[in-house]
Amino acid sequence: MALLMMIYRIIFVIVVLIGSTSADLSWFYPASPLTGFVAAPGAPWPMPESWQNSTSQMTLDPLTFQFTSDLTDCDVIDNAIQRYMKYIDLDPNGVIDPGLTQLTGLTLTVDDTNCAQDYYPHQGMDESYSLTISGSTEGSLSAKTIWGALRGLETFSQLLYLKENKMYRINQTTIIDAPRFPFRGFLIDTSRHFVTVEVILNILDLLSWDKFNVLHWHISDDPSFPYTSRTYPDLTMGAYTPDHVYSRDNITKILYEARLRGIRLLPEFDTPGHSWSWGEGYPALLTPCWGEGLEGGPFKPNYPYHGPSEVINPMEEYSYEFMDNFFQEIAEDFPDGYIHLGLDEVNHNCWASNPNISSWMEDMGFTELNQVEQYYVERIIEIVARKGSYYIIWEDPINKGVKVNESAIVVVWMGNWEESMSRITSQGHYVILSSPWYLNYISYGEDWRTYYAIEPLSFTNNATLWKLVKGGEACMWGEYVDSTNIISRTWPRISTVGERLWSTIDVKNVDDAQYRLHQHRCRILRRGMPAQPIMNSFCGDYEWDYDRSPHNTPLS
């Protein structure tokens, strides 16, 4: 393995020497050059499981190049081919290299021909593929499912590069690839700030370029409720304004575009905490918090302990009927099979302030507020499980000893994540890691190195526990981001998480990764999205092409 790596490195160096990358990182100071192995152009991100590169080059004409699929009448494949036809058109001034054999097409073979309209990307889907550019004029891409074909098309598009005089090149290559973890997610928070539908659609594209497969949509929270419910239309009274809302058409569109990219749309409707905005349209859902003394009575705040109301009322049957109807709708409308129920950070102070909760606790034989929380959690998960939905939850209920189904997936988000991962997997639960990948916590400098260095299985040496780790997710909570900055702040920092979750455990040299990451960032710019720089650098011909760069388009 080490020798093979060495050979690859020598090959890479040759590739670097015979061409110029036209995009480069720059030293910080003359006295502090960068270390690490400089990636040749056409290096994929995330790194495939097996990549046999070679120095034998072919050329390509994007205007006549053809993708051919044995699976016809499949919207997922047809749409992907349209997208990748655009992506391989790297430069309007690109030309073939007349001295090289031309790769004229790529043949897609998909074993499982399922492409039905109700066939959605799902937990455990097969995303493997193999890709061969052998020297013949036709390359081949084979996958077990349409989802694997999407991943392979992305990799193929990344192998292409331009050399001197803008001549298209692609190396003869054999790739056999599959993800290391099945759940590779990204959380957006559309409650603290509204994120426009256009930007969410852009995010789906960006996620697909990093081979992410889950958009975890934290739709609602205390500040606003932007989701349009069929069953409870007045929930949007909790939106910032009637225009800060995702319409039914918007939701359908986002689901449709996510499926086309092999991305699961995982909706989260967080209760019983983080639910203040539900009360705008349905005040009876919320527990009245009681003020103290002269400020006493229901629906009165007692800052900083509680607001006038903020958590779902656990003692009213109305709450459970509401949630039953509401999650029935969600189960019908979101085809993923999984629903994220939230269940985190419940503020007990409100319940503690309310004398009716106290009486009810006595009736129920509860002596602690944790039991109130447990009661709510158990009823909610029973409601959702009864519908046949699987659920994903934040780790809080587990930490408080609440029992959940074996099939539940628990998202670890707290600071001491190794302890949480260890404890929760030891209890037999599936887990997803998010704690070290809270991208909203920005800091000066190259924080992407920290994200890249995280090894999700490092919490134990017990391989049985490893099997319970379904993957991870990067989170961009919305306190300080909206459509103005979510893309540039997230990319390419998140790409490091994408590689960590897709590539094998030995792909971990951060100094080597920086060159490929920079190349990937420039690729993102070329595709029209404003990914921020990772350090002193430039991006060849792409960064100042205002017509292609959305942030540079002149205003009316």
Next chain:
Amino acid sequence: MALLMMIYRIIFVIVVLIGSTSADLSWFYPASPLTGFVAAPGAPWPMPESWQNSTSQMTLDPLTFQFTSDLTDCDVIDNAIQRYMKYIDLDPNGVIDPGLTQLTGLTLTVDDTNCAQDYYPHQGMDESYSLTISGSTEGSLSAKTIWGALRGLETFSQLLYLKENKMYRINQTTIIDAPRFPFRGFLIDTSRHFVTVEVILNILDLLSWDKFNVLHWHISDDPSFPYTSRTYPDLTMGAYTPDHVYSRDNITKILYEARLRGIRLLPEFDTPGHSWSWGEGYPALLTPCWGEGLEGGPFKPNYPYHGPSEVINPMEEYSYEFMDNFFQEIAEDFPDGYIHLGLDEVNHNCWASNPNISSWMEDMGFTELNQVEQYYVERIIEIVARKGSYYIIWEDPINKGVKVNESAIVVVWMGNWEESMSRITSQGHYVILSSPWYLNYISYGEDWRTYYAIEPLSFTNNATLWKLVKGGEACMWGEYVDSTNIISRTWPRISTVGERLWSTIDVKNVDDAQYRLHQHRCRILRRGMPAQPIMNSFCGDYEWDYDRSPHNTPLS
């Protein structure tokens, strides 16, 4: 004063109650409401020196509204009127309020009629103005100079707001205003990353909305030299690529647009350190650094002490002849009168490695490398002063005891800024404060509060020293920013510096400021620039208007 403030507050509250802002900050959690005084719509940023607001409202029709100037044939005024005609057109669906008197125009009176093509904004220019909306159909704006008129137009445009049913409103108002500090700058760094001309022009607009008056252009540094020199055209060999260059036309355009906005363009060409990129085209400019042992000899690195070369060669007359010619060009082409010479962070290790420098030091009678640096600095400032230019420098030479002219302005950038400000003003030098406003150092959360809380005069109680404080500048060094993120990362964080440097010392309540700052941020969005949010919030009708938002314009 306190009573007057109280009355203003009552007036403000009435204004809030009778209208809706259609843009709002949101609580973080129900239990933690925001504190501070909620600004009424139409609140200016930065706060004027004197602002007599009232509850008497007028209305306005932006399509028929007329700016009239007694100064005709003045491009600065004419162009400003065009810009502000656009800015007051807040909403295509806005209408007049038929129940109110209509403000049909604003009359500009400018005392000093100088508007010559070679009349540029300059150190010490008069930016005062007064603005009256008295209830008559014609408002009045008077200023001593065209620069003051620009500031007044900006304030006027900010007074306008929309009420229910999108009816235009403007309150009867008397404002008498002038800046607290004459130098209010922003540093951009186009060496570590290239920033496109379009984005620089956008930045000029943004600066004018915050009443900044200096763009400090840190053009060159180690990584790249993007400036096209007439005298030494090969300097652009140090650019990242031949396209990562500011052409002569670009420079002319940026100067022109800066003047139209009353913004000084202060060029910095940093020597003798931070000058690696100069050596690409003119290798003889740089001191050869010598390697050690087997890696010995000239132009050899000795990491991490020095690169193969990185500092201007102080012992060669060629260096001084070159700088004489070069700064002659800069003095001719940049009309500001001030040139920023850099002179910071000189790496002595390179000089120490070179035996020829050692011999030369003996010849010169120098025993310390500080003397070498001092020799270079003294010759450079002599060259520039001889041309009649004033110069601005980073504080380093002063800290090393180098003598500079009394007219020099010293930029304090080191961590213990109170000590630097105190020491350097005690030596009789003019100072500009930048240390606490290095906006490139990002961190999670509301760091703008920290910037806002800085009081530049807090370093002393000595009013004589206060008079030497010319102002301050915010810096966005370029390691991690380029055209993709410089605007959203800088605004509205920088706006806090704008208010600190413009408004009176008592405008300092950060909780009150947050509402006005949010309103200002929404104003920036409305004008088409992607300023990031300051906390949970929304921006009325503006944030999701894709056609106006540059980052949302669809790609080709």
